[in-house]
Amino acid sequence: xxxxxxxxxxxxxxxxxxxxxxxxxxxxxxxxxxxxxxxxxxxxxxxxxxxxxxxxxxxxxxxxxxxxxxxxxxxxxxxxxxxxxxxxxxxxxxxxxxxxxxxxxxxxxxxxxxxxxxxxxxxxxxxxxxxxxxxxxxxxxxxxxxxxxxxxxxxxxxxxxxxxxxxxxxxxxxxxxxxxxxxxxxxxxxxxxxxxxxxxxxxxxxxxxxxxxxxxxxxxxxxxxxxxxxxxxxxxxxxxxxxxxxxxxxxxxxxxxxxxxxxxxxxxxxxxxxxxxxxxxxxxxxxxxxxxxxxxxxxxxxxxxxxxxxxxxxxxxxxxxxxxxxxxxxxxxxxxxxxxxxxxxxxxxxxxxxxxxxxxxxxxxxxxxxxxxxxxxxxxxxxxxxxxxxxxxxxxxxxxxxxxxxxxxxxxxxxxxxxxxxxxxxxxxxxxxxxxxxxxxxxxxxxxxxxxxxxxxxxxxxxxxxxxxxxxxxxxxxxxxxxxxxxxxxxxxx
Amino acid sequence: xxxxxxxxxxxxxxxxxxxxxxxxxxxxxxxxxxxxxxxxxxxxxxxxxxxxxxxxxxxxxxxxxxxxxxxxxxxxxxxxxxxxxxxxxxxxxxxxxxxxxxxxxxxxxxxxxxxxxxxxxxxxxxxxxxxxxxxxxxxxxxxxxxxxxxxxxxxxxxxxxxxxxxxxxxxxxxxxxxxxxxxxxxxxxxxxxxxxxxxxxxxxxxxxxxxxxxxxxxxxxxxxxxxxxxxxxxxxxxxxxxxxxxxxxxxxxxxxxxxxxxxxxxxxxxxxxxxxxxxxxxxxxxxxxxxxxxxxxxxxxxxxxxxxxxxxxxxxxxxxxxxxxxxxxxxxxxxxxxxxxxxxxxxxxxxxxxxxxxxxxxxxxxxxxxxxxxxxxxxxxxxxxxxxxxxxxxxxxxxxxxxxxxxxxxxxxxxxxxxxxxxxxxxxxxxxxxxxxxxxxxxxxxxxxxxxxxxxxxxxxxxxxxxxxxxxxxxxxxxxxxxxxxxxxxxxxx
Numbered sequence: 001x002x003x004x005x006x007x008x009x010x011x012x013x014x015x016x017x018x019x020x021x022x023x024x025x026x027x028x029x030x031x032x033x034x035x036x037x038x039x040x041x042x043x044x045x046x047x048x049x050x051x052x053x054x055x056x057x058x059x060x061x062x063x064x065x066x067x068x069x070x071x072x073x074x075x076x077x078x079x080x081x082x083x084x085x086x087x088x089x090x091x092x093x094x095x096x097x098x099x100x101x102x103x104x105x106x107x108x109x110x111x112x113x114x115x116x117x118x119x120x121x122x123x124x125x126x127x128x129x130x131x132x133x134x135x136x137x138x139x140x141x142x143x144x145x146x147x148x149x150x151x152x153x154x155x156x157x158x159x160x161x162x163x164x165x166x167x168x169x170x171x172x173x174x175x176x177x178x179x180x181x182x183x184x185x186x187x188x189x190x191x192x193x194x195x196x197x198x199x200x201x202x203x204x205x206x207x208x209x210x211x212x213x214x215x216x217x218x219x220x221x222x223x224x225x226x227x228x229x230x231x232x233x234x235x236x237x238x239x240x241x242x243x244x245x246x247x248x249x250x251x252x253x254x255x256x257x258x259x260x261x262x263x264x265x266x267x268x269x270x271x272x273x274x275x276x277x278x279x280x281x282x283x284x285x286x287x288x289x290x291x292x293x294x295x296x297x298x299x300x301x302x303x304x305x306x307x308x309x310x311x312x313x314x315x316x317x318x319x320x321x322x323x324x325x326x327x328x329x330x331x332x333x334x335x336x337x338x339x340x341x342x343x344x345x346x347x348x349x350x351x352x353x354x355x356x357x358x359x360x361x362x363x364x365x366x367x368x369x370x371x372x373x374x375x376x377x378x379x380x381x382x383x384x385x386x387x388x389x390x391x392x393x394x395x396x397x398x399x400x401x402x403x404x405x406x407x408x409x410x411x412x413x414x415x416x417x418x419x420x421x422x423x424x425x426x427x428x429x430x431x432x433x434x435x436x437x438x439x440x441x442x443x444x445x446x447x448x449x450x451x452x453x454x455x456x457x458x459x460x461x462x463x464x465x466x467x468x469x470x471x472x473x474x475x476x477x478x479x480x481x482x483x484x485x486x487x488x489x490x491x492x493x494x
Numbered sequence: 495x496x497x498x499x500x501x502x503x504x505x506x507x508x509x510x511x512x513x514x515x516x517x518x519x520x521x522x523x524x525x526x527x528x529x530x531x532x533x534x535x536x537x538x539x540x541x542x543x544x545x546x547x548x549x550x551x552x553x554x555x556x557x558x559x560x561x562x563x564x565x566x567x568x569x570x571x572x573x574x575x576x577x578x579x580x581x582x583x584x585x586x587x588x589x590x591x592x593x594x595x596x597x598x599x600x601x602x603x604x605x606x607x608x609x610x611x612x613x614x615x616x617x618x619x620x621x622x623x624x625x626x627x628x629x630x631x632x633x634x635x636x637x638x639x640x641x642x643x644x645x646x647x648x649x650x651x652x653x654x655x656x657x658x659x660x661x662x663x664x665x666x667x668x669x670x671x672x673x674x675x676x677x678x679x680x681x682x683x684x685x686x687x688x689x690x691x692x693x694x695x696x697x698x699x700x701x702x703x704x705x706x707x708x709x710x711x712x713x714x715x716x717x718x719x720x721x722x723x724x725x726x727x728x729x730x731x732x733x734x735x736x737x738x739x740x741x742x743x744x745x746x747x748x749x750x751x752x753x754x755x756x757x758x759x760x761x762x763x764x765x766x767x768x769x770x771x772x773x774x775x776x777x778x779x780x781x782x783x784x785x786x787x788x789x790x791x792x793x794x795x796x797x798x799x800x801x802x803x804x805x806x807x808x809x810x811x812x813x814x815x816x817x818x819x820x821x822x823x824x825x826x827x828x829x830x831x832x833x834x835x836x837x838x839x840x841x842x843x844x845x846x847x848x849x850x851x852x853x854x855x856x857x858x859x860x861x862x863x864x865x866x867x868x869x870x871x872x873x874x875x876x877x878x879x880x881x882x883x884x885x886x887x888x889x890x891x892x893x894x895x896x897x898x899x900x901x902x903x904x905x906x907x908x909x910x911x912x913x914x915x916x917x918x919x920x921x922x923x924x925x926x927x928x929x930x931x932x933x934x935x936x937x938x939x940x941x942x943x944x945x946x947x948x949x950x951x952x953x954x955x956x957x958x959x960x961x962x963x964x965x966x967x968x969x970x971x972x973x974x975x976x977x978x979x980x981x982x983x984x985x986x987x988x
Binding site for chain 1: 511558662788790792831858
């Protein structure tokens with residue numbers, strides 16, 4: 001017998017693939033009936049005019065996958081055991097691949113419901129490519145990435161990697177890196193911890209997931225700063241937490257409004273409140289620690305951009321002021337080195353180390369080895385501190401330039417968040433329109449500046465800052481661009 | 495007045511730090527009273543015999559952190575606003591750092607409960623360093639990692655990285671890599687998909703988390719192979735899934751035992767069932783797809799080691815046989831390149847793409863950029879296919895060597911899982927003790943072989959395979975070591 005196979009010599013598919021697909025399709029649509037004998041490879045080779053090996057390999061694959069079976073010295077047959085239902089169902093659709101045909105009405109079958117309808121935080125301005133100057137928040141200077149040292153350390157570690165690249169490692173991270181971070185945290189943030197308390201994560205976002213898995217159940221109460229970082233609010237909420245917003249003023253979280261009721265944790269950004277920029281005062285830090293002790297709540301300290309302190313010495317982290325192990329500390333290299341590294345760490349109170357390590361293991365079996373090895377040497381060699389000193393100077397100059405330009409163009413501006421970090425907040429004067437409108441005018445003029453909702457801040461629908469606050473990230477913008485950008489905004493607003 | 499500060503010139507801490515810490519401690523313990531005036535820096539400099547700058551910097555930090563405040567031309571004072579409760583509490587503990595003192599009875603305060611008590615999967619033999627030969631499962635040959643190409647591509651991509659290292663990228667992964675994977679999957683696994691359907695994850699473990707977040711609620715039913723991979727069972731269970739085990743025989747999952755009731759998903763390993771090694775027959779694949787259509791359940795296809803097919807041609811994945819979008823496909827580079835890379839991918843049915851992308855974004859803001867860029871070129875340059883061809887040959891020889899040695903030493907052994915992958919299963923003859931005992935005897939002889947529970951397999955407490963099956967991973971062990979290891983086991987068992 002002859003079977004109908006059309007080959008297209010211009011197709012991107014190999015001839016063998018075309019033969020395979022065509023026969024497979026005809027079996028599934030019932031053109032080639034269960035149990036029927038197939039033409040010999042020699043016959044098909046003559047019929048199609050392609051090499052016999054092509055046919056043999058196509059048959060081999062069809063046999064391997066179970067569409068055909070061969071009886072020695074007898075021949076090759078269509079598998080008689082294929083289930084009828086499948087065949088009938090397969091027949092209903094054309095042989096078009098799934099992404100070419102949107103499901104028609106009748107092709108939409110029963111589906112299990114999606115359990116999850118989370119919201120996603122903004123990571124960058126979706127229009128960033130159309131901007132001349134972008135004051136997006138929390139971006140390191142693109143020229144600051146330590147390419148040379150990174151290359152050198154990568155080459156070195158790759159060379160003697162051996163099984164390090166092929167095997168799994170401790171899901172909590174390689175010990176030497178955790179040790180290097182513990183050593184770094186002591187002088188840098190006043191935190192005294194063991195390497196065992198440190199878990200390497202892919203950034204604070206993953207750390208928030210680890211904490212959520214360990215502490216959050218449906219309707220667990222969690223205190224949030226209001227306004228706060230979107231990514232934190234959305235992830236805690238996605239695990240079922242009931243968020244309890246507590247207002248922020250110019251000293252940071254208003255600790256007098258902390259709730260009396262049972263609360264699993266309070267998420268705070270004491271070094272440089274996100275988004276408003278306040279540094280939490282010592283008095284409030286101590287009261288926050290008191291509250292934790294009274295209620296048993298954990299303090300979730302997000303120390304995202306504390307490496308940049310522009311006024312005075314670096315502050316001790318709340319975790320460094322905590323003697324009882326109430327603080328879960330989260331640090332990141334996203335701001336100090338680069339977000340695309342996806343590396344950070346968390347310091348867990350002792351009783352949470354094991355659950356957190358388990359959660360991290362179940363989440364992704366731990367962090368990539370090479371980056372950990374490179375980071376470890378980057379820190380222990382002193383290159384990290386040198387890198388920090390260098391970009392701290394750059395960011396300080398840029399901050400000063402931005403303040404000056406805002407003053408030059410808009411007079412006595414009301415600013416907050418100046419003491420540290422990578423962004424500041426301009427509280428708009430009444431003479432100017434609302435933040436959203438100013439943002440749009442600036443964007444139309446090619447300059448990205450951001451009202452709270454646009455800058456990945458979450459305000460629980462509360463009025464106030466949303467209307468009057470604009471965020472300016474200055475760390476990734478040269479002074480020339482800062483001057484140009486602010487002048488453009490001033491011109492556009494006139 | 496004089497205050498008491500003891501300095502230790504042999505300490506690792508700087509003198510400035512010692513002055514800072516000592517004053518801070520004395521404020522918190524109440525030795526230095528709220529509101530009292532501090533000695534001038536000149537006085538303290540004379541008293542302690544350290545440079546005045548040291549004192550000035552320590553004071554600056556104490557002022558910056560809010561312990562002290564200074565009135566112009568008057569002097570420096572202890573902050574009178576520090577909360578009493580904290581001071582009183584601080585007084586209760588010694589100044590020892592937290593990790594040096596285990597909490598005493600009275601120091602254990604109220605804590606929020608841990609919501610999570612997950613189980614952790616085994617990633618390697620904890621005694622691996624004491625073994626001469628380790629047949630642990632799923633480990634790539636440590637010498638196979640493509641160091642040279644990896645270095646070359648890393649250097650190239652780092653050189654022109656610019657903002658790529660400092661910025662966030664698409665949380666679903668960089669488009670070019672997703673495109674390269676889509677192109678690879680078409681011929682390699684028969685899967686037709688768009689790059690948009692692909693999400694880059696840090697491995698199948700993370701993919702399982704994304705799926706769990708999207709589809710699992712408390713008590714959602716999930717079909718599992720029995721026995722199955724521990725990491726899958728434990729993670730689904732940790733999200734609240736009710737696991738429904740369905741037995742596996744030598745054709746893979748027994749599809750006739752799939753439940754009629756509402757089920758969110760069925761987790762399967764069709765290419766090379768983990769742990770038993772069966773390849774799911776075509777008939778069963780089609781019946782599985784029928785079942786998915788009837789019940790609306792998703793099929794969660796874990797294709798962990800499908801790159802290694804030792805008999806016949808590579809099989810089309812179930813995702814390639816699915817015309818209706820019921821299959822969530824998960825692939826990994828952990829087995830084909832190296833587990834320490836922590837990179838894999840998932841192909842989502844269209845209606846799950848957005849929820850999965852959101853879940854991934856909330857989980858960790860996406861994968862590290864550099865590894866993605868390198869992997870993209872590794873695939874598109876053809877180096878990946880070349881690498882696969884090369885290690886496929888190595889693993890086939892090792893498999894054959896292992897089979898031969900088992901036969902030479904133990905006669906007519908009953909083996910399964912030979913058609914592909916990186917491990918096989920020896921079903922012990924009745925003349926030998928139980929798997930756990932044989933494993934222990936081998937381990938005492940310096941050879942790692944694994945019964946199901948030891949090899950990260952989960953059998954839901956069901957009897958059968960646990961007692962009689964032993965897993966041998968052969969991919970990371972040289973033929974010389976295979977011969978030596980099997981001989982050692984044979985000798986030890988005599």
